[in-house]
Amino acid sequence: MKHFPLLIFIVVLLLSPLCSNAFLRLPSDVEFPSTQAEKLIRDLNLFPKKLVNIADRDYLSSSSPDAPKIVEKPLKFPDLIEDSSGVSVQDFAHHAGYFNIEHSHSARMFYFFFESRNSKKDPVVIWLTGGPGCSSELALFYENGPFSIAKNLSLVWNEYGWDKVSNLLYVDQPIGTGFSYSTDKRDIRHDEDGVSNDLYDFLQAFFVKHPEFAKNDFYITGESYAGHYIPAFAARVHRGNKAKEGIHINLKGFAIGNGLTEPGIQYGAYTDYALDMGVISKSDHDRINKVLPVCETAIKLCGTDGTISCMASYLVCNGIFNSIIAHAGGVNYYDVRKKCEGSLCYDFSNLDKFLNQKPVRDALGVGDIEFVSCSPTVYQAMLVDWMRNLEAGIPALLEDGVKLLVYAGEYDLICNWLGNSRWVHAMEWSGQKEFKSSPELPFVVDGSEAGLLKSHGPLNFLKVHDAGHMVPMDQPKAALEMLKRWMDSSLTESSAEPEILISSV
Template sequence: MLVVILLLVLSCVVMSQSIIKTLPGYSGDLPFKLETGYVGVGELDSVQLFYYFIESEGSPKEDPLLLWLTGGPGCSSFTGLVYEIGPLNFNTEDFDGNFPTFILNPYSWTQIASIIFLDAPVGTGFSYANNWESYIVDDTISVAQTYEFLRKWLMNHPNFMSNALYVGGDSYSGIVVPIIVQEIYKGNEVGHKPFIRLKGYMIGNPVTNQHDDENSRVEYGHRMGLLSDELYETTKRNCHGEYVNVDPNNAQCLTDLENVTECFEKLNPPQILEPLCSLISPNSTIKWDRRLLEENPTDILLTPSQYPKLWCRNYNYVLSYIWANDDSVQRALHVREGTKKEWVRCNKSMSYTEDVFSSIDYHRNLTNTYYRALIYSGDHDMLVPYLNTHAWIKSLNLSIGDYWKPWFVDGQVAGYSMKYTHKGYHLTFATVKGGGHTAPEYRPKECFAMAYRWFAYYSL
């Protein structure tokens, strides 16, 4: 009976999928199984969400399935695939301003999991809508559409229905991931088909409460030696610990914050140890995105022959613009004819409303389940400092399983971790030493070890 129901549902599902054996920029056949496609969601399937699916290079039948969402909102999951946890990296060392090439990532998480990299919400990456009204999205709509995507994708990939599922992401995904997890839990409880074997979720440097994340930057700056004791103490006293919504009549606080800004303004917020560089675009028609950087430098428009040596991390993002906007690439990925557009890594022009101001209550709800959670923070990120992430975790009032202690890779300290429990719920908080805002991008080896151990139920 279940098979009949699933077949009836599938007959109404609008989707497409293609197996990709070769990609421009990679010599020879791909040494992993890549599938791309669209799944229709929303009313009359008016929204078409694009995805990249890479089957586990280990044991696809036994390894977990991970749904990965990149932040923004509006940043393509291709960012996660090629700069963070996927099997391909751009060859930045040999890039000469012409067509980018790929090298294999020895620390790809696809060695231990099958991963769906989803371009969500609509307007992200190659996802599109059939009418302009469907481009108007908020957190609540995005969550519902992602949940619908997952159900339809699983029904069209029945071989993965029995795999353990995790939902993951970083940055702004910290808002939507716990809500998606709650929706899956509720759907399973009321009998939505298919039953999803959700085991937990993982998020890195997650936005949780944007006010508190931003407010914690002053204390973080002091702890990292960016502010003097005197400036920190007087700012804390005069501003009463509130650095975001400041009383415009509080002259002492405003003066202190001007001094704080002077100490911070030439830093690179996603990774304070790395240089703050001017942002570039590959040609005069493609403007650089700043959503993840939260900066506003002047664009430098360069021709390929003028490219500097890629010594600055954000120059590396230019390669994704060149690659993804190439016609041969879009044909290879089976991007639908008629929907092609200028691909941007992060879409700043989306009609997106952030209607969930804090995801902490969703995390609190999930503590009453039997799920597992991994919350990790690159400890040199000043956009979402680890301090506030750890603070809201502590506010959940969970029992402590393991106290703060180092975890190691190759005998060296890779970060620090704590474990928390509540009945059947388990949460691991981990810092990644030297990591930035998207920790696997900065510390790929350490983050691979972290994910490998956590998926396998080992201690970090």
């Protein structure tokens, strides 16, 4: 391997005393990825009992060759608080279930499906949470699902749930995350090929189970590390359609929220963003940036040499991010306006508490399967994928008319708007010049500017005001309006009147 000497240099650099000084704070041992994963989970006040969902037996196994690929049941959550209009969960069709992954050893993928409050003809929207290794139930109950968890562990309607304008799917993936499980460790995924193939197989079986939705427009959405999953999944669906594999999926677009998509560009934006937001000083910025050339070289090698260089690039490049945090004095890296209290940046602990209640588990049909809110094992398994450039497959989708929306809350550090804007503008496609020269327009919701929008053809970039990493949680009304108008190809239009909470059915 011609780059091996340089890789050795990078690893030695990482482990040397020079790189553990107060300015760089790079890792001093190979346990760093595990420590990083555990910190991610603790910062959200989540403490899963298991590291990953590898079960000792298949709870849904069947000896029949005609056994369905999907085991699904109507979902009747207990103790749902009715909203002021008197509408209850029983008035809508909700489902939860498991999909037996076809191209796996023994994997089962768990999902929620919420039919639109408006119409079954609304688009089908799938949401993918990042991590990597965090359950999509984080978004379901804290961001854009039909309801959220109250302090007393009952449920309340979410006035701005995305099921108001779409038929909404949440999937626990990659395998081992959330309630998704396998009895075979070989089903743990390490790259986007494995992840996207599992999701594609899921969709095929889902539309066999629900053929009434198969012709609906289809959109892929998500945030954070889903900036990797989403382009890969969109490309897999598009490829399957062209090859006439199974059911045609009516893919219209994909949306990435505060995502990690092109690390080679986005890591270079960390210090610039932190300096602009007053998180670090100019002298800190310049010192930390001395590592940037090594980071960029390691990322380039990851794209050509594979596993060793990808691990090296993860270690050296995350040293940049950790150095910023070390100087930031407890700042919440998901929202730099806020401080983390001790190790706690957000308190999502009610998620574990709610889903571990026996009546809830019975309603979901999960049996003895543990809920793994965020899996350190899945996180570490995907490390060789972390520094891959997932922007590379996007231009072909744009050229075929598949829409892309990249949006980012302006106060997020970890997947900041600046890095996302830079890779979107740097992406080479037939409309690049026109996109770069397009005007920046206000994104107006109810007469107020909720963000700044750039658009050309199928490509849109939206910087969302007054939001951090989780835009639908921080700005739920603007996020719902964003989704609706993007799917309608009317992002530049203003919303005239507030929408009714529950549409007539």
